[in-house]
Amino acid sequence: MHTRWRGITASTFAAVALAGLVAGCEGDKSKAQVAADANALDAGPPQPVLGGKLGAELAAAASGAPAEGRPAPGGGPTDGPPENGVFSPQAAAAALPKDMPYKIEVVDEGSEPRARLAPKIDPKSEQKLNITLGLRMGGPQGMPNLDLGVSLKAEKPADKPKEGAAAPAASAGPTKVIAKVTSATLASMSIGGPPKELADALAKLKGSALHYDLSPANAVSNQKPELAKDADPGLQPLLAALGEAIALVTPPLPEKPVGAGAYWMVTDRAVASGAQLPVLRYRVFKIEKVEGDVVSISVDTRQYAEGADLKLPGPNGEVTLTIDRLESSGKGTLAWSPSTFAPGTADASQRLQALLVPPGGSGQPGAQRSVAQVELTAKFAAAGGSVAPAAAPAAP
Template structure:
């Protein structure tokens, strides 16, 4: 019984991750079209479109072309029509030895301020995280409610001073160049409780509650650079937990990453936005992608910055390995579209925002192994949703 429920969870999470990954590619193509023809509609249902300068920026980043000359969708230097990069194309867009890049598009209005993380390495910050996964049909996972504690890992001897300096630096802390050579803060996001978010009177069945209870004590470890870039997510389950729960932690890590804003190296004000290009792996599916996130400063009030974020993802290669009842199955991505949106309030003293939400939708056409060229494609559609909130006062 546990195995069956966990199998459904793993498959759904894998599909959800795939969905977020695939939607990004075609949406970036849509952005290039919007840049060339303002007001053009998006091809997919409920797929958000970014127009104007924002659309141009995403299209430029996806194609690797310089600012000011947005490529035409389908052109040789434009984003891939199918949403699938060739491996050489992906390397050209973001070299393998470049972990990320931050490109300021607009610095925003006055007054401007240098954004820099100033986290107390001894602090512990708690959040309630709601994860939801919806698949194309009636299938889907129940919403999961997780209590999560965020703390800095104890630095290795000799790294403490560098970590403290990175956390309290001023303008230089936001510089991508300086960040690349500075020590990252090791962060542990530990699950302190896990249950279903919405249940009828009486709560979840004991069997399900027991399975979810095994998530307690699990964690996601990751690095947080001086430029506030979250990377190297590593889920860790307790020994007694079923391995089928790991996709839950992968989804948690993905949500944390999407809502952690890398910071530019120049002062910015309200209305500023910048593009962050990096690599990611879609949770559950193990699919490498090129990810493009556009962060916009909606407003600044004291030390709190309100952000919105739009995400697009491109598959890095056409092979997708998914879990099946008799082992992994390798599918070929014929076409993929992935888009996401989020909003959150960021504070320099926090590992992650105290409140925010993000959704990531993926639609993909997949070719099963051994299928004929004219065979009908399988359709995968998944939406991953996460909400962060401060715990209620005790």
């Protein structure tokens, strides 16, 4: 019953995750399939996720130009995003300076009535979520989906004021959040359940945690995964994928009052799951409807590599591949409430496809190239409560 998953252990999970971006190389595919994938990537420059005015805004932002369409930094023309999906380090820094964690640009304020969106989280509250997490690398033979129980709380301050001392003044600093794994099982297995060895390894994820900051603007940063004491170290990438999923659907909020139909663009940096690939990420959030204090939001994502070098662990040490072309887009929906740490419901997918050149092959005609694919999917559902549901996202 479990032929497909028999023999999969925590260490296997680790090997798959660490080699994510090379999972689809020639050794795993026929030459015809590699050629077909390469042709698909070479078909032309990647198009914006969105069309019309919104697509133009995204293209202008990815070029490093101001929203008004004035020339890009350095006096160059506004040519849109890099055609091969790969920024030079200098262009990436021009698009988002290294000392700027993120920027939020309101494109349309939406219809009346408008209100300023801002978190109002009770620091003593707890949010419980059921999260189905998927990470596919190199096609459908990736990691099976996981069902995770997750509890989110504000972390207690490290130091309490001494007795009789005045309480510290409230600050506009970030909220320290801890997302703790309360359960971990495989999702959608065949009759009889998962192989015992794999089920036991996943069960030891319980107690693992993801620490992160949630800014006053609701932006996620400084994620630090912490594996449970008895968990296999090979499961560390699963916590990284969980962190990416939480950040992907947590909307940084504009300072301006906004209403239904409003949309804003968030530019920040992220690390794509499957391999430590730094990307410059553009997310366009749009308010679909407002019901009480629950705001239904759609999100479209585009990601670009921050440089052409991709460093991966190899059998004989670190290997540096060259990213010849990269395409990465995603879509999602979420239901946000000011009283919660994360969306109560969300459904999102993010796909990355890269054309890679092995060491020494860059710039050489006819050099062998590899096609790699990574797809992250995440579904959030409130545990023990209800939030207005978000519609399912369209495929990226």
